Amino acid sequence: MIRIWKKPSSFTIEIAEIGQSLESNDKETLLQTALGAGIEFPHMCRVGSCGQCKSRLLLGRTRNLVDLSYVLGADEIREGYILPCQAIPLSDCVLSNPKAVPFPEFNFSDDEGA
Amino acid sequence: MTAYFRHSWLLFFSGPLICGMTLLGGAWPWIGLVVPMTVMLAGDRLLPEDVRDRKYRYPGILDALMFAQLGWTFIAATLLCWTFAPGDVLSIGAIAEHQIGLKVLVAHEQRSALSMLGVVLSVSLLTSANYFVAHELIHRRSRLAVAVGNWLLAFVGDTQFSIAHLYEHHKHVCTPDDPASARRGESLYAFALRSSYGQYIGAMKIEKARLAAQGLPAWHPANRFLRGQAMTVAIVCMMAWAFGLWAALAYAMSMAWAKLLYEAVNYIQHYGLVRVPGSAVEPRHSWDCTAMMSSAFMFNLTRHADHHARADIPFWELCTEPLSPRHTRGYFATIMLALLPSFWFRHMKEQLAFWDQHFASAGERSLVSGTKHGYD
Numbered sequence: 001m002i003r004i005w006k007k008p009s010s011f012t013i014e015i016a017e018i019g020q021s022l023e024s025n026d027k028e029t030l031l032q033t034a035l036g037a038g039i040e041f042p043h044m045c046r047v048g049s050c051g052q053c054k055s056r057l058l059l060g061r062t063r064n065l066v067d068l069s070y071v072l073g074a075d076e077i078r079e080g081y082i083l084p085c086q087a088i089p090l091s092d093c094v095l096s097n098p099k100a101v102p103f104p105e106f107n108f109s110d111d112e113g114a
Numbered sequence: 115m116t117a118y119f120r121h122s123w124l125l126f127f128s129g130p131l132i133c134g135m136t137l138l139g140g141a142w143p144w145i146g147l148v149v150p151m152t153v154m155l156a157g158d159r160l161l162p163e164d165v166r167d168r169k170y171r172y173p174g175i176l177d178a179l180m181f182a183q184l185g186w187t188f189i190a191a192t193l194l195c196w197t198f199a200p201g202d203v204l205s206i207g208a209i210a211e212h213q214i215g216l217k218v219l220v221a222h223e224q225r226s227a228l229s230m231l232g233v234v235l236s237v238s239l240l241t242s243a244n245y246f247v248a249h250e251l252i253h254r255r256s257r258l259a260v261a262v263g264n265w266l267l268a269f270v271g272d273t274q275f276s277i278a279h280l281y282e283h284h285k286h287v288c289t290p291d292d293p294a295s296a297r298r299g300e301s302l303y304a305f306a307l308r309s310s311y312g313q314y315i316g317a318m319k320i321e322k323a324r325l326a327a328q329g330l331p332a333w334h335p336a337n338r339f340l341r342g343q344a345m346t347v348a349i350v351c352m353m354a355w356a357f358g359l360w361a362a363l364a365y366a367m368s369m370a371w372a373k374l375l376y377e378a379v380n381y382i383q384h385y386g387l388v389r390v391p392g393s394a395v396e397p398r399h400s401w402d403c404t405a406m407m408s409s410a411f412m413f414n415l416t417r418h419a420d421h422h423a424r425a426d427i428p429f430w431e432l433c434t435e436p437l438s439p440r441h442t443r444g445y446f447a448t449i450m451l452a453l454l455p456s457f458w459f460r461h462m463k464e465q466l467a468f469w470d471q472h473f474a475s476a477g478e479r480s481l482v483s484g485t486k487h488g489y490d
Contacts, residue, residue: 029426031426032426044285044394044395045284045285045395045425046284046424046425046426047253047280047281047284047425047426048280049280049281049282049284049285050284050285065255066255067324069324069327069328070281070320070323070324072327073327074327074328074329085426086255
């Protein structure tokens with residue numbers, strides 16, 4: 001109940017491969033934050049079962065909304081892999097996912113074919 | 115305020131009506147069956163399409179509406195067992211007669227088989243709603259919501275749903291790996307058997323694998339599948355202990371009928387649609403529905419394409435999907451049609467041909483072209 005009056009904490013989320021810092025709070029998942037910022041983050045089911053969004057948490061802490069061992073092996077969990085679609089940040093985080101692509105910046109210059 | 119009321123059918127209409135009629139006995143239980151069904155069918159038919167997106171300032175009210183279903187389930191289950199019990203067990207009839215002034219004791223004394231059938235069917239109609247309420251709740255991540263969802267499922271004997279639905283259905287939807295996606299040419303009855311069996315086995319395996327990953331044996335108190343079964347067994351044993359074996363048997367029958375009704379919902383949601391395994395789940399992989407009454411009554415379960423695309427948002431934020439195939443009738447009428455396989459196949463033949471031509475990807479088209487369509 002106290003939650004209602006508590007202002008959500010704000011955190012900075014960084015995706016290592018992109019380098020861009022994103023604003024997040026303790027109400028939304030890391031995937032929601034990334035998608036909200038226009039990043040093409042790999043994902044599919046959003047319920048923590050397909051493993052498409054699997055990423056490594058390099059820095060920071062998260063609260064995992066599901067039992068990660070439904071999808072990840074014990075080794076992966078030990079190495080810091082998480083499911084961003086089921087992770088609420090508890091601190092500033094740095095996340096690594098080589099398949100994440102930044103929001104396409106439209107380039108209307110002449111070297112379109114490159 | 116009406117925006118909140120639209121989802122309160124179970125709490126203020128079906129729940130009290132069906133429980134009340136069950137208590138009255140005689141021919142009344144059939145009213146409890148026929149009236150809600152008529153209202154739903156007529157509402158879908160007469161009311162305009164529902165494609166509006168609504169904003170809610172107090173979503174807690176919507177949660178409360180769903181939690182209330184657990185109360186009606188408990189009352190309805192108790193009254194069903196009371197109907198089948200020898201004599202006036204727990205003096206429920208006497209209390210109703212003397213405290214509330216309802217004349218129920220004579221009807222209870224002289225209850226007929228037909229009246230009891232009406233009780234089973236109408237209570238099953240009410241408890242089949244447990245599935246779609248629980249569906250919303252098990253998708254949530256609050257412990258309370260998930261617990262209420264699991265108890266709702268325990269009352270219909272199907273707690274495996276909270277495992278198989280999340281970790282199997284959402285992952286494998288529209289592929290042969292998902293038992294809960296109906297295949298082309300498969301009748302509702304064949305599907306209900308295959309789906310039920312497949313989901314049970316699937317849920318068992320998923321829990322076993324999860325525990326194995328943690329280095330635990332399958333027979334462990336942390337096994338959610340086993341815990342769910344224990345909840346159902348506890349409920350049935352309580353009913354048998356309080357109301358006798360016949361009551362528990364009748365209750366088990368109503369569980370089975372509620373399960374069939376929900377499998378019919380599963381059946382129409384993805385019937386005949388295919389997806390290349392591993393490819394993204396798109397709006398085209400679910401049948402959407404814009405019928406007003408179905409959407410209001412079933413907590414926007416009808417906005418199914420969006421649910422699969424954004425399974426992490428609550429039901430009131432779901433939108434209708436312009437790029438998904440649609441059931442043109444409401445859910446209830448569509449289910450009625452599905453109960454009659456030959457009519458169903460004839461109806462869906464055109465729909466699926468349209469899907470193949472306009473929605474399917476090249477890969478999906480080649481998946482369906484090789485196989486017999488079932489409606490030929």
